[in-house]
Amino acid sequence: MFPKNAWYVACTPDEIASKPLGRQICGEKIVFYRGAEGKVAAVEDFCPHRGAPLSLGFVRDGQLVCGYHGLEMGCDGKPVSMPGQRVRGFPCIRSFAVVERYGFIWIWPGEKELADPALIHHLEWADNPEWAYGGGLYHINCDYRLMIDNLMDLTHETYVHASSIGQKEIDEAPVNTRVEGEQVITSRYMENIMAPPFWRMALRGNGLADDVPVDRWQVCRFTPPSHVMIEVGVAHAGHGGYEAPAQHKASSIVVDFITPETETSHWYFWGMARHFRPDDQELTATIRDGQGKIFGEDREMLELQQANLLKYPERRLLALNIDAGGVQSRKILDKWLARDVGAGKAAAA
Amino acid sequence: MFPKNAWYVACTPDEIASKPLGRQICGEKIVFYRGAEGKVAAVEDFCPHRGAPLSLGFVRDGQLVCGYHGLEMGCDGKPVSMPGQRVRGFPCIRSFAVVERYGFIWIWPGEKELADPALIHHLEWADNPEWAYGGGLYHINCDYRLMIDNLMDLTHETYVHASSIGQKEIDEAPVNTRVEGEQVITSRYMENIMAPPFWRMALRGNGLADDVPVDRWQVCRFTPPSHVMIEVGVAHAGHGGYEAPAQHKASSIVVDFITPETETSHWYFWGMARHFRPDDQELTATIRDGQGKIFGEDREMLELQQANLLKYPERRLLALNIDAGGVQSRKILDKWLARDVGAGKAAAA
């Protein structure tokens, strides 16, 4: 249950730097590679000759070459040539709209003619020298929507991430949920508390004292199909919190791109964009390590939650106030799913 | 095909000493933990909030706390509290009758109101300072009844355990099978033979010569649902065998608790209770090591036997005289299974 007419993050440039990458996205087996002039391309990972995965092949003069018998595949899914063969009558494979932007490769797994690059989620911090970004990729065996739920309700930090970003005060602070168009926002503000270990590290990283009370905030923004950007940070208490001037705070955006692989697995691109000391690469590495450990803690929980849901498919779960972010996000997803059905009918007609 | 209205061994106290334990028993996912005043409790391993496994949580002030969002679950399956929530209307989960006795945690996976602790299998050697016990746990991928068959026909020792407890004379000795109420007993007596390596070790462990002829016995007792206690031992020949005074023999009880996980897998709690040198912990360790190796030999055989039976489900197996122990045990199990059906009807009415 994932919308296909939508932009998802497919991979990062380093994954296609030396050879094609085969990856299943929204149920489609796709090969990603750099074609002519280094432009990213994506076609089905299925050679029409014998069904070999094209991702085992290589790129020659900007053309993807099948590694089994040498069929050259165009980035439009039309075979270009094959040694000793006329390829005119060969069947084509699907090609996908794909765009490189903001340091990611974006894919539109649905109908190509509907793919408008202007619809790609805007990342205001990307390509901005005042910001730094570091992140990673996890493969997680659960429905991508469980990850959305997870990120739209940070109450879990108190429990799942008790030793890093969790603290009792999260639990105790009221959560506010609102919907703005197709954006869902959950937010929490905590005042005059002590920062947990991860944020003490970030304060020190920004040259700030880590042993004084802080104001802390978490503002989670879901946008369809499955992006969750979370403004997080701490400011020395009494300087305005979220609104405090830069010299009093350490603030970042937790970046989550959640790309379905199958109905019960997804690719989780996680990272952090920070608005302080952008040139400090050591700090970037330290934050990435810390974040990698934290997001590894979610994995066990989510995969076992998925196993439980598969074992007891008839059980209804609760939708509490803390779950409102996930609930509202799914309502928007349902609209997008319905729109997919409409697009399918239009295409068929 | 396992009776659910029955007491099974679920785990040992060390398995729940530091944190909750999630374990599937008779098809039910269950979390075991120590609740108020250290009393053992067991509820479904499924948080009614979002389906997370409660076994990933922790115990705080005697209450099980979900490790995802902090729901406190009562040992009766009723949610007790949750930060920022009123839990009155929350759905409950199943709780299970569970008893700690004889150094094991016992579970009744069926209807709780039928669970009478007086029905727990009595272990006369437990909590008795004249006896020592050591054992372990294996997860085995086969129907628990194949393990019962295995233990009620020790002919297999000659073949599966040729280098430790097996010897040709087992094969050659007649086996006697009888049913006493709901107990099935198979027995074998061998006179004036040389002891195999495991028993020579045990003789030495008891300060007895290991190079003289012995009388050897094996008395297997099945009681439902799946306990097999085996009196085993050797005595220097001519002193009365099974009835010989303590100073002439090394005797023990092989303890087997066989707890179904699914239709084709089970938890195998194996061990040995011995009636000599109970304070010799080194001897306990030596015996446990020896037994662990021996029972590891059964595993490959039983798992591949199960694979064969799944591949050829239509084939009827033989029921020879040596198989009478298993056959009679299954007859009693069939009665218990029928009783389960009756209990289900009564509960429904």
Place this chain on the structure above:
Amino acid sequence: MFPKNAWYVACTPDEIASKPLGRQICGEKIVFYRGAEGKVAAVEDFCPHRGAPLSLGFVRDGQLVCGYHGLEMGCDGKPVSMPGQRVRGFPCIRSFAVVERYGFIWIWPGEKELADPALIHHLEWADNPEWAYGGGLYHINCDYRLMIDNLMDLTHETYVHASSIGQKEIDEAPVNTRVEGEQVITSRYMENIMAPPFWRMALRGNGLADDVPVDRWQVCRFTPPSHVMIEVGVAHAGHGGYEAPAQHKASSIVVDFITPETETSHWYFWGMARHFRPDDQELTATIRDGQGKIFGEDREMLELQQANLLKYPERRLLALNIDAGGVQSRKILDKWLARDVGAGKAAAA
């Protein structure tokens, strides 16, 4: 979709040298062992007593003994004896026609009475002191027919084996396919080219210069059910190529026995029979190592091709001129499959 009334290679003698071997072939679980007088025997890997795999047993005085409870099984599938039992009335299991020849054990998984050893594929080089043979065995997760396709179209060498036996000239040389009775032959001849690394090694191994132009040939011969023998070699250019006298060439036969395990997996016995320096065991080892690496390259391609075909079962593949060898081979296989159906009907009548 594999013919069962056919001779397949089951294993090599070293695999049954010290104990019985359990192996699934054409969907049948079979145990192979040396019975009376060292004669190879094959029966179902299923003890009629309790369904244990007989391959966990041992051979005693030429009889296969079940390793669970000691049933002695005859090589005709009739139980011979069992300690303390009369086995007359025991059910029998299937026995299979099996022949040791040419350094391989051959199995006829179909109806035993149709198994004529004269039908075993003749290997003219086996048991011939002028030839040497070295080979190995891979388990491959794909339909055995994908491996036949692979070997009947060596175009793939250019791509899959680019660093060893592949070269651009293969791709460019026309391929010829012909059918002679039930044999399919594809051939390619390349003149006045430089030898690729594997063949330069072979030239040196035969005491020939490796830096001069050569003529190269590849003649693939499929015979049902799934044998592919490939005459391969290089001769110093201008000496007659395939017909060149022995002192000018290095030539071999690539030996491929492809034995179905299930519909989507097979046992791949690969090797090389060479007609030069037969006594040079170091050369045999060098060639085997090289070949082992090369055939390992096919595995990833074939297994991922199989995964693609399972995911898109409705897609039709292309049958180009280079695929004619595989296409014709499948036509002959279809005849054999139809013959199997006929044999089944005759047996039923």
